[in-house]
Amino acid sequence: MRIENSFIPVRGVGETTERRLWEHGVTHWDEFDGSVVGSTLADRIETFIDEGRAHLERGDISVFAEALPASSRWRCYENVSDETCFLDIETTGLDASTNEVTTVSLHRSGETTTFVKGRDLTSDRLERELADAPLLVTFNGQRFDVPFLETCFDIDVDVPHVDLMYPCKKVGLDGGLKAIEKDVGIDRDKPDLSGRDAVRLWHEYEAGDEAALETLVEYNRADTRNMKPLMEIVADRLHETVFEAATAGD
Template structure:
């Protein structure tokens, strides 16, 4: 499903109205003719479509991400799949005011990069990497990863953001990232490690154990890489549940 199939970013269009448009054959912006809704709402939709095309021509999905509910931002993914950056962080604790970010992994275009505290993890490097992304994807990053980075590195993360936890809940997929991976059959190349283990590994590295840092990095990278197949599965299932189900009822 692409942004061009969506109408709920328009003020006054909820899921029921969008579904009614789809059921009446208006499944794409190109098909909108104002026949299903009133004149005022029709004008709003036409303005949204005109302005939306300009944003999409620039590869900018921020206006749509801001207007969509958190559980519906997955709709932005198909438009900027190749420019989507998957991000995960490890920290020394849960409070950004008194704990540190130890590693940050970013996965985009089939390549995973990891930055380490005290080596190459800096605010400038993070800003450069994020500036290249059209969409940010995390798991629980809206409440944890992004605020933590903004506090610890004094940066503003303003990339359009899909927090996978919310569309997963929409599909009835509850629990943490690793539990959902198991439910969906997404494999990992290493044993399961907890957030508490990640803190322990960092302290072992600080005490001189380089192998602990290697394990921590691979754990962080696995979390980041596995979000890509998770988002693929989530978008496919929600496309079927939300869009194809309505079109099939047409």
């Protein structure tokens, strides 16, 4: 499902009105002719479509991410899937005011990059890496990863953001990332490692064990890489339940 299938960013259009548009064959901006809704709302939708096309031509989806309900931001993904930045961090604990970020991995355009505390993990580097990302995808990043980075590095992460944990819940996938990966058939090399192990591995590295850092980095990278196939699985399922279910009779 693409942004061009969506009408709920328009003021006055909720899920019920959007579904009515779809059921009447208005499944894309190109098909809107104003006949299904009143004239005032039709004018708003037409303005939204005109402005929306201009935003998409510039590759800017921020206006849609801001206007869409958080539970519907997954709709932005297909438009920018190739450039989407998947992010995951490891830390020394759960409290950003007393703990530190040890590694940050970013997966984008088929490449995974990891930054390590004391080496190349800096505020400037993070800001540069995120500056041109059209969309950020995390798992529980809305409550954990992003606030942690903002606190520890004094940065503002204002990239349009999909926290994959919430779309997962909408399709009945509950639990942590690794449990959900197992449910949908995504494999990883070290499935028995956990966040607690990540803390232990960092302390072992600080004590001189370089192999512990290698294991930690690979664990962090796996978390980040595996979010892409999970995002695609979840987006496909939501497309079926939200969009195809409403247009099945077309």
